[in-house]
Amino acid sequence: MKRKISTFIKPSFWVFLLIATLLWYGDKLGERYTTEIMIPIEVKNDFSSRLWIEQPKGELLCRAEGVGGKLMAYKLHMGEPAVIAMSQLTLAPLPGSDRYFRVDKNALTGAMASALKDMRIHDILDTALIINVSPVESRRLPVKNRMDIHTARQYMLVNGVAFDPDSVNVRGPKAILDTLEAVYTRPRRYDNVRATLVGQIDLEQQDGVLLSDQQVDYQAEVRPFTQHTLELPVRVEHLPQGVQAVIVPSHVTVVVNVPLRDYERIREERLHACVDYHTAQETSSGRCAVRVDSLPPGTEIMRIEPQFVEPFFVRH
DSSP states (O other): OOOOOOOOOOHHHHHHHHHHHHHHHHHHHTSEEEEEEEEEEEEEOOTTOSEEESOOEEEEEEEEEEEHHHHHHHHTTOOOOEEEEGGGOOEEEOTTOSSEEEEOHHHHHHHHHHHOTTSEEEEEOOOOOEEEEEEEEEEEEEEEOOEEEEEOTTEEEEEEEEEESSEEEEEEEHHHHTTOSOEEBOOEEEEEEOSOEEEEEEBOOOTTOEESOSEEEEEEEEEEEEEEEEEEEEEEETOOTTEEEEEESSEEEEEEEEEGGGGGGOOGGGOOEEEEHHHHHHOSSOOEEOBOOOSOTTOEEEEEESSEEEEEEEEO
């Protein structure tokens, strides 16, 4: 009588087989191989280059040597990009074009070798090493505030927020720079502030340009204040010789917030409101807005009553 052969295999066998397979692959992936792979490239625009690459990301077909696990990652499109500074590339302009340049293969190979230290680039197999670039400029733009500072009751922000540096170099294509007027701080909010604020704040990154500074120091002077009401005479600026002015009304009431430290500097006899003669001549209604320019720095004008006066001019 023949014995029946069982086809049942214990689960422990499959576990053993899986572990053995993984160990075998793990051992093989630790060895070095040479193969063809697609390597993602990212070119970083920097301040030392006179050109700006329009499309900084791409891929290159290369013959490379490296650890099996690393090469497998690139085969699966999971490898890390080779990050190269624009200044590392050697470029030659294409005939008849000022925007398209051919990349020197030797310089690119060296730059990739520096970026991928655990791999060896034997050859770059792509032949069309052409990039699209724009001429770049550098401009100095002011830093402007986007911090939102709310002081406690009877405290005030004196002279706004000061930045150091108060301007930064911005480098990029001229078409983008022409659209920028300033570099702004990142938004930040402070509430119930009772003392001067000092610190650092990040600058907002602008698309398509580089900033020479990523942060600036700031100081926001906060002081206790009191409110003061002044009765000031109205004068006419730039009044020609031989012309006399009569202003109705001749005085205005000015309500100001003044830091306590500067309270003694507010003297009505030293201050005045003003209107401009040329502006008055050009105004069809004859009414002019009143300005107060003689207040100490840091003083905040709350209101002027009335806001408009009517000057009359006579020659004598």
